[in-house]
Amino acid sequence: EQEYFLIDKSFYLERLDLLQTGRTLFGRKPAKHQQMEDHYFGAIKPRILSFMEDLDRELWKLGIPAKTRHNEVAPAQFEIAPVFEELNHAVDHNMLTMEVLRQVADRHGLVCLLHEKPFAGVNGSGKHNNWALCGPDGKNWLSPGDNPHENAKFLTVICALMKAIDTNAAILRSAVAYAGNDHRLGANEAPPAIISIFLGEQLTDIIEQIEKGGAKSSKEGGFLEVGVSSLPRLNRDVTDRNRTSPFAFTGNKFEFRAVGSSQSCAGPNIMLNTIVAEALDEICSKLEADVKAGKDFNESLQALLQSIVKKHKRILFNGDNYSEEWHKEAERRGLPNLKTTPEALKAQITDEAIKMFGKHKVLSKEEIMSRYEIFKEQYEKTLQFETGVALEIAKTMIVPAALNYQKELVSTLSSIKSAGIEIKNTEALLKKVCGLTEDTLTAVQKLEEAFGGHSTVKMLDGMKELRTAVDSLEEVVPKSMWPLPTYAEMLFML
The missing domain is CATH 1.20.120.1560 (Four Helix Bundle (Hemerythrin (Met), subunit A))
Structure with a gap:
């Protein structure tokens, strides 16, 4: 999901700050801006609709499956979203989309602003990185399935994500660290620099029951059976109701909302995929060792999920991520709050990070240090x-x-x-x-x-x-x- 602003080209050419930095360095917030949310819920203006139709045609010519288009919350802010694709295609298509946005805007006498915070005091722009995991069976393992075995895989992946993100929250934060995004993160339209996971009421209830030694019930109807002993049946339609979370479960995927609007999604997904791979590797190694030792697989999985939840439940938060209370609570839990890019980037060059990326042959130490120096500069x-x-x-x-x-x-x-x-x-x-x-x-x-x-x-x-x-x-x-x-x-x- 790509957010952006459009302004008339004549105004852009009179603003040296927009020309050279991509954002306004000065500007008084007008009396009326986004308070009524009338832009978000209002009709698309004819000039903008003409631009959007032209944009869709150009993207379709390139094989980019553009689908959704609408006004966003701030005046002059909009969003485009494609049909979900395999990761490499999606990243490449998003990079092309950003370039086509600029080109088509110019043809319409407009300028497309992709900076994360081109205007102070109103919403900034990001891109929501929707992430799911397909296994060797070709199925999405973040979708509760049609049989107990598939639902056990679903909960295992949920726990793997809890483990991965809690252990490596600073690394994931560093993946979206750069000057433009520092102005956006923690504002009223974007998650804070504190990384947490939103699971929703029903799934959180199940996780809490697992922690106690065996979940046997679920809060809502439409259930599915789970094949691990003492795990509950799951609701098929668990949807997101929290727009403030940086990493939210949205039914059959997670939405990483901290990615900046001008950023390539490649970097954040490299980080996310690596930390999840590390967590799954540790889980699989433990289960394989237990089975080899003659232990029952289901009982081993149950015990392992319970231990993961107990150790990493601090990463779960379903409340208001914008609130001051959450900042205090996150500090009490020991979650990192890396507010600036220089702070966050250091997470990429720790011994633990270098070892993990080297283990999975993602980045060598030299590559990590090179990237750090480039991002810092x-x-x-x-x-x-x-x-x-x-x-x-x-x-x-x-x-x-x-x-x-x-x-x-x-x-x-x-x-x-x-x-x-x-x-x-x-x-x-x-x-x-x-x-x-x-x-x-x-x-x-x-x-x-x-x-x-x-x-x-x-x-x-x-x-x-x-x-x-x-x-x-x-x-x-x-x-x-x-x-x-x-x-x-x-x-x-x-």
Whole structure:
């Protein structure tokens, strides 16, 4: 599922920040944006529908099975989703889709923005990575089956995922770590940097019964029998009701929602597949050893699943991942909360990670270290570009506009005062504009110092401080004098 924004090309060409960084470094949130969710539930505008129809035709020509298209929550935000495919095809087709999105948008006088957070204060964009596992029998092992044996495989895979993600949560988080996604993760439209699993009420109830030594019942109807002793029958239609989870069970697959909209899905799936392979390898090795020792297979599986649940149940969370309470609870459980890319990337170069990727012949130590250095450099250079662009816009566009407005106010005040009229509120406005201009110039100086020192933390803090001052100026400087297209124009004039 690929999310994206569309804006008119004329606005894009007037925004140096969008041209060079892919996101707006300044911009005041309009009074109306996505509060009513009327864009999500509203009709698709004719211009956008024409674009979408053209896009579908171009994708179908390339053999990409595009299917679903709709408005997303934020104004000017949309989504396209294909029919599910085998992983390698799906990844390649998504890469092609991103390029075709840009090309078709240009033909319609639009620009497609694939940055994770092109506009502050409204929803950002991601891509939901739907993941399932087909066994040698060609069946999806995340679908409760038609016989007890298949349902036992289903629960084994669920427990393997619990084990894999709890053991390697930091590695999975690192798979979606880069500058653009740092602005999105933890906002009101995206899961936090804390990795957890949502199973839903019924499946969680079954897992809890397994932990106690044997589940015998299920909360809902439409049951299936499971072939391991003391395991319950499963509901065929267990669907997702939690949109805040980073890794949610959605009936017959899991949805990894932390992947960024501009990202290739290859990297996250390499990480996910490897950690699941490691968990399944350990499970199979234990079962094979037990059978070889003459133990009953079903009893061994029951005991093994019970031990996995007991050890890794902390990774399960069905509540609101956006809440402050969850952050505190996750810390109590000992789950990692790697909020920034530099923190998260380090998980890829631990001895344990290097050993695991080498064991499965996925990545050598040299390849892992090379990827780490490249990702780290990419992050640092991205922030350097953004800092440079923010300084250029502030110094050559924002400050001159503010000074011109000050000059106009001074002239107006002088004329009115000469007529003997008292104008306290206008004087207060001039004082406010002067103060905000000084705040902007002070923030520029601080950001220049941070830029020279190459500290990414100081650059981020400096850009935030500068943005606060500039966005405050936008509230008072006349529209006719403001040098940048506004959020209201870009998000609503399509």
